[in-house]
Amino acid sequence: MNRRNFVKFASGAAAGAALAGCAGNGGDGGSGTTSGSGEGDTTSSSSGGGTTDGSRPLEWIGPAWAVRDGQADKFTEMTDISVNVTTADIPTTQQQVLSGGQANMDMVSSDSPGAGAIVQDNDASIPVPVDELDNWNPDLVSDLFTNPTERLSHLGEQTETVLDLLWADDEQTEMLLPPHVYNFDAIGYNPTQVDDVSTWSALFDDQYSGQVAMGAVSSIAIPETLMHLLDNDMIDADIGQLNNPTEEQMDQAVDFLVSEKQAGQFRSTWTAYGTSVNLMASEEAILGDLWQPAAMDVRRSGTPCTYATMSEGVQGYRYWYGGIAPLRPGARDRNNLNEVYSLINDVHYGAWFPGYIQNWGYSVPHYPNQELVRTGSDESGEGMGPEYYDWAYEGESTYTPISETQFESEALFDPMEYEWSMEEGDSASDGIARDSGPIEERIDRIGFFQIWPDNSEYMLSRWSDFTSA
Template structure:
């Protein structure tokens, strides 16, 4: 789907995209070597996901000068790499984008002999379905797609069925994002969010079409505020800063991953093909894998860290308990990584056209 709050439209797989389609220490001795470039590093990352405090500390510890450029969609990042003249040493693709970049040969396999700290990652992010063996990417931050509800309207809710319930007609919102909506449509009809089966997509299309009479609308912007004021009873939602703030401030608003699973996304680091400053790139990856540094993604960036050991270093303990930041291990057990649908994209596009026109 970054602050990955409501821009998570791009992360849960942006409509624009889909429809168009350490050394624990720092400053290792290889910085500046002839084979890996000089003491500089060019990074291209999601806006707000690598806090300034992290960059500054890395520069102080290593003497490496970091240039951090930011993007707001995987498509923008991919287009830059495709141009062949981007000049970046590290990029931060989302999980489905990692698949696409591998297929386009735009990122290099990682040399795991040069990486220290992969064992700090939580189990969910080791050997992920989109990048077996973490061959091409190191997950950095993560979040989920689920729903939120206001208990003044709905006493409790655990299933996507809540968003399809006639009794809440006119007070339900869905994300205005094709594949995000299909997560609910597929799972509520018994399929996986990763399904590319034409028949299952058609069943999901029928469910989403029927749901439309219940909805107040599709909303990817201010739904957390609508939930907080009670104008919405429930809404499909992305975890992240905006949703987390409402959950923290309003005890009546609850964010949940549905019992059917919901989905999980992650943004990680990859080395583009032809990167010049690879020594610095590996130093930065190792730096971010240090638990005390990874904790800064939460304290200074408001994001959940993929680093299991980082939780001991997070100062904002309330964030660890906020499901709109850190969903529980039990909650994400059934959550799917949303993958690149490949040729099945046409079935989603055709179905979404039907849903929106109904």
């Protein structure tokens, strides 16, 4: 094991919960166990199942937003092979894998800032050949993954970090971290008290002084702040540096955040998913840098919450992705490598998963495959159907007018509670549209791809100045 990089990614993160916050890129939708269960907490659950030649059950570890029981249950339903799911925050996932767990576990899930320690800097995972994934068709997968250099050309150097994490080779024949979920994080706000916002600068707007829920995760808050500072000509930088800033840029961001905190701009800071939900649901805060599942849970509490459509340019969305990687030597020694491939391909790149995971606002890489995802079916189940797909990916409104639903406003809409039509229909002129608009527009407005920066040790040392201010 590469001790230097283990410390870089894991033990440093535990000091101040920095990486834990990165890991919580969505929480658990309902309970928020990803961040809300406490640092170092793990829980296990097992789906039923049968036996084949490999060791049983399959062992899968990762944060709750990435390794939901529903995914394991679907795999068991399809294969009759049991899966034991261990949910843990990202630092705990890293520590368990890199301290020996890679030998007795089959697969790990993480997000883009947390995965590097496992799939890049330590020999703890096995690259996945695309030939083993029948549903990974480059022509039917978003170019966000197959050609980020062109699709995200406005991000400059940041596109190299996408390629470095995803692909094991320039020919794109093997993936280090096959993606299964991703999102474009933004600001959540209460539309009854806040006018439309579209930039991270809203977090620092004087008119919301004392009413902001500010995330206290260094690798998230610093780039969000840098986007504000850069767009307002307050620092010397370019967009290509935002996800891997210099020490000087980190200093400028932290110093600015300390001054804002001391001036009373923030109602509270948060690292736990549940805390962000409670601050907004109680209306102690009226806007914050929320994860989209948290915004949905605010709605489910009865408090309106809109997820912002971010601006083009420097102050765009914070993009991250989560993936699944076979562990070395566990998956091979336990004779489960093909089963891991099946979990990725048959469950997560199939017809059923896109609709399931959209309930928390997350998207899938193979959404361009409309014959499968929109109107198709396979062994995993039915696709999303035309109404749900067009709402989620095309920016279309629901077929049913809002006045004929149980929802008082769009800011209280819950996709889990709406009855989606599986038949073709017409969008209602006064139907309900998805927050943040069509996915291609969201991609156009990405401002930042989240990774764990090279200067992470310095970042964490400076971050203590903010948390103690």
